[in-house]
Amino acid sequence: IKLPDIANYNNNKLITGSGKLIDKEKKQVGEVPITIYWFYVKACGGIIATLLLILCFIWIAVSWVLETYGLGLWMDSLQSGNSYTRIKSLAVYIIFSISVLLSAFISSLLEAILSLRAAQKIHDNMTRKVVLAPCSWFDTTPLGRIINRFSQDISTVDKEIMNNLSEFLNCALGTIQIISVIGWTIPLLLIPLFPIMLFTSWITYQYLQLSRDLKRLESISKSPVFVLFSETVQGLPIIRAFKQQERFYYTCAERVDNMNRCHLYLWLCNRWLNFRMQNLGALVAGCVGLGVVFSAGNIDNTTAGLALIYSLSFTENLTFLARTHANVQMNLNSIERIQEYTAVKSEKYHTKESNDNKSDTDDEIPSTIVPTTSVVPSNWPSLGNIQFVDINVKYPSSTNYILNKVNFNVPNGKKVGIVGRTGAGKSTLISSLFRTVEPESGAIMIDGVNILNIPLHSLRSRVAIVPQEPILFQGSIRSNLDPFSTSVDEDLWNVLKSVHLSEYVASMPGGTGGEYGPLDDKLIAEKGSNLSVGQRQLLCMARALLRKAPILVLDECTANVDHETDSLIQDTVRNELTNITVLCIAHRLHTIAFYDLVLVMDKGSVAEYDSPLKLMQDDKSIFYSMCMNSGDFDNLYNIAKAAS
Ligand SMILES: Nc1ncnc2c1ncn2[C@@H]1O[C@H](COP(=O)(O)OP(=O)(O)OP(=O)(O)O)[C@@H](O)[C@H]1O
Ligand SMILES: [Mg+2]
Structure with a gap:
């Protein structure tokens, strides 16, 4: 069957030239490797727990045969035996019936416990690995694909895999059971059964090859649907503005068709198998029937009945065996896909040295973040001195260095405009200062500690940032400002005042008591959509100020705020953050004209680094021409002069 390149349906247009933006979604080929079974066995609790479950299944299979045999004995004794043999055979029948019940109960219980444990462990492992994945991984992996693994694949692990495995084991044992019963009752029948079994194996093999691959195609054909869905919802205003609804509708329909095509072929495959198995089953039942007729007089009624009953269930059993085997292989595909994500390399939460020495297996993912005091003193950084030494940075998808031998030194408490x-x-x-992108070489020293060698959590918890894109979460003002509830309401109101947002927050619906009242009922919608972009930036700024970190980084944090509020905030930076080192990226030069130092970046290097006044006095400097181009040179010069 020729199917389109479903895996890259979404990415063909993105993969151009030598630079690769989105990684191709992998589709496994061939047999499910033994490591996948081992991965699941380990998640279930190990080899002993699994063996115990297999023993329970064997117990069920043996009990079934003995129960049927006991029933036959009892029937026989009703016709010919005395009361003693009747009671004896009834007792045998009852004992084996109880054994069937008990074994079924214990195995179901064990199955439930192991499957729950496995599902939980596998989900937790994948979540932890994805949460700890470096930002570059999210750049190359579309969100829809991640959602696909966390919904479709996790649901398969939750609901299907243990069921499939136990059904397969049951069917396999059932087949052995039937062949043993037939071989025990009429041994000669094993001769015709042998080629039939060989033929059955060949059919099963054919079915397995195709269905396994179709299932894998079906799994990856879902990702483009998820990706398109999330992109469409996010870009709805743009799609409507350009009247492209129809195009998106048809693209979606096409992708859904692709997804369903795999599903349809999968079902056709099942019909193919069913037809052949029914014929083979009829052949087996016919052979056993003939065998019974020809051995009349040599075998008793009970044994003949036993052979006939089991041969009739042979077809059903064989079909199920093939199908459950295929199901196991198909659904283990979800484990393959999940295992791929549990192997994603984590960000370096440990120190560089210790992390590099470790192999990347799921066992050593830190379940809690490494205690910060283990590497750096608890009061670090007390001063706020920052030094970049020969920093080179490259994104995984870029070919050139984005930062090229960057060197500069920020003395304690200075305000630097970038x-x-x-x-x-x-x-x-700034990303390299927070190590969201790891520098390839060089060192970044904060108060004498090279931050490239310390645990990430220590670093990120001690430096505050207001990023270029404000991030707010659905919840209350309080949960957004102080997610770990470490501050009292008064502190929250104080930072809101510093960013000139207290009046607005007081007027927001919810809560009582006006200013200084509780902030738990003042609600923020998803991504802060009930606030203006400027207000979102101010709220992020308030969140950063609340941290009282000795280093504060502002990336265009007032780009969407009016001039007046911007200058009020800069007053706060100047007057209230006297001992704090501030790095502020700004396109609006008024914002940083009064700063102690200005760092001019040009094509990934530090082009100029001096006080704003000195740079403005040098008519050959880039900063000078930037100020001239702003059309407000005199005003900027006066601000810089007044501040110096
Ligand atoms: N995640 C990324 N993957 C690959 N390249 C990136 C990534 N982020 C940024 N770049 C590239 O790095 C270069 C520098 O980007 P950066 O975001 O640092 O610029 P910037 O100076 O902050 O610009 P702006 O003033 O517009 O915010 C750009 O050429 C950009 O294409
Ligand atoms: Mg930027």
């Missing part, structure tokens, strides 16, 4: 053209590398500079 300027430069769009794409000069300002945000990348």
